[in-house]
Amino acid sequence: MSEPILKITGLNKSFGAIQVLHNVDFAVYPGEVTALVGDNGAGKSTLVKCIAGINSIDSGELLWEGRPVRIQSPNAASALGIQFVYQDLALSDNLDITANMFLGRELTWGPFTLEGRMERMAREKLTELSVRTVSSVRQVVNSLSGGQRQTVAIAKAVLFDTSKVVFLDEPTAALGVAQTRQVLDLVRRLADNGLGVVLISHNMNDVMEVADRIDALYLGRLAAEVRKTDTTHAQVVELITSGRSGDIGLSAATAAQSA
Amino acid sequence: MVSTEKPGPAVASTPVVEERGSFRADITPRGIPRAVREYIARVRGGDPGALPSVLGLLVLGIIFAATTTDFLSKTNIANLLAQASFISLIALGLVFVLLLGEIDLSAGTTGGMCAAFAARSLVSNDLHKAVGNVVFFALLVFMLVTIVLGVLSRSYVGPGIIAIGIILMLTGAQQDNQWLAFLFAISIGVAVGTLSGVLVARLGIPSFIVTLALFLAWEGVQLYALNNQSISTTNYNYWFGLTHNNMATWAGWLLFALLAGGYLAVTLVRSLLRGRDGLSHDTLLLVLIRAGVVVVLGGLITWFLNQNRGSGLIAIAGVPWAASLPIIIMVIWTLALSKTTWGRHLYAIGGNAEAARRAGIKVDRTKINAFQICSGMAALGGLFLADFSGGATTGLGQGDILLFSVAAAVIGGTSLFGGRGRPRDGIIGALVIAMIPNALHLHNQQEQANEVITGLVLLIAASVDAISRRRARTAR
């Protein structure tokens, strides 16, 4: 079994008097999709923001490729190779696909943008991800379907080969059947290309379909990390709703206490 | 809507996807049919571009030409261009702020105030003595503070220009050189823009409020600068020339050759290079046709303006500076907006500021830059306006100037909602706006009619803007 590329141990996070994350351990493996599940308010987004450097952490250790690191700003995270696709996508509607993918890190010659080079790279990246549904990388994002937009957002996150881990916060939440299909295929391909993928989702079908591992958060505590092959849909649901299932998950006492 | 997920005939679904997608449009050359198709798709998708304003220009032009005898006369056209010049310069600056989805209501009075300081400097030959200690040092401190504010936001070009203004003030060099007086006015404009930019970008006050407050303030400062008395600028030859003089005919032709030739060269090289790199590129025919249109139109206009329009013994001919200067400035700003990272970031912020911030773009600084450009252009527009009005008058830049300029940008196709617009919008829109009073004057109509009609034209333009925006939203 491979070593985790990103490993978090004993992470605690409070907002004022409210402790939102308790001693959370979490790991991301290259070439695998790790699903992060949990009910509303379980702390998924907070965990992601702590890793992204948007929220500060109270205590806990982050290991990146085995080395301890501190991530104090979004730029620090992306410098390491960790990318995030937020649920609200963060695309500029009035720019084209290429401009969006390169936003903030354009290829330039002096102050000038190198359109051609960027267009070619955007096309190559989308081809590499087997995204073939757009007819031009100069299409304005405004004119794309929801699935295509999500695809562009993901391609943007993994544009440079320096990206090693990508977090996707509910990438299929607003999508129809066919478009969900597209995005899930893409998620799988990212992992098959060797990236560590973290998928946050409330949709158990999606999770059971593409995930290799499933980490369930229950009221700010990591209830369990299970391999997809060792678990069932019902068990994951139970972990999410009560923090335990059979002999895995939080001890009855802890689960009761946090509730 | 360009969605490949649209249910199509089931059997044909795979080939259809292959045909529509697969970056087909990226690897094939773009000929005339596709250029036309893409243009229609863009207009229907909510980006009408210059179409409404060009139509407006044509329709109004035809109406006015048909109903008056003098509208298309050489003299009147030259007059029209002078009337459009200051509106277009202020509108050119406003485009930057509008692109961010912000507004600058103080552009008009900023222009009036900056022109007032320039005029007072020239006339008095000693600005310090003329305006007194309080005003002089207040201006100095204000400019110093805006340098600090600008530098703290990591803007350097703006503070550099303001610093030049301070040096001029301290040395008094602007008092006996008109060009330096112009530069002085512009540097005050940039200082003004830095202040409004910092208040909007750093403190987060809505630009509407910031610039409404400053609109009033500059009106007052303008009166201090003028000591409540209008100053005539007609004796200053260069200043007088801004809206009254023409380029030598050969210079007009040279400018035409440079602009048209530059356009042809840039589009041609671009097409060839992109073709070489296996990217979608315009076919040679398309490039030549477009350049041909530019050459014919530009050539006709230059030829027309180079005809003698004097009535007596003295020949008056040549492209008015009031036309060529705004066009040269427009070309420079167009290149800055469309070819540089900075320009792209400006559009990105207008489209989705949060996305821009997350992408690591320095949103604050870029916003401050836009306000600096807007106020600097307003100062330049103020200089033209002063000349057109006979001098730095006490009410210069107040009244309808701002409304006209905003209207020009919006009529030209710049969106009030941010993210869409081009410098050329300011020029085309200003022509439409200037046509109305010009033609009404020929009709011997009163000022009231002019204001009512211009107000209505702005409302129509804003409606077109809002409707296209809605189309763009629902097109998804």
Ligand SMILES: Nc1ncnc2c1ncn2[C@@H]1O[C@H](COP(=O)(O)OP(=O)(O)OP(=O)(O)O)[C@@H](O)[C@H]1O
């Ligand atoms: N900035 C904040 N200040 C105070 N409390 C916060 C803050 N951000 C999150 N919380 C609290 O932390 C808890 C976890 O929130 P979080 O957004 O991480 O949940 P989530 O698992 O992402 O839920 P969802 O599935 O609804 O997105 C919630 O109780 C929330 O109210």
Ligand SMILES: [Mg+2]
């Ligand atoms: Mg969340």
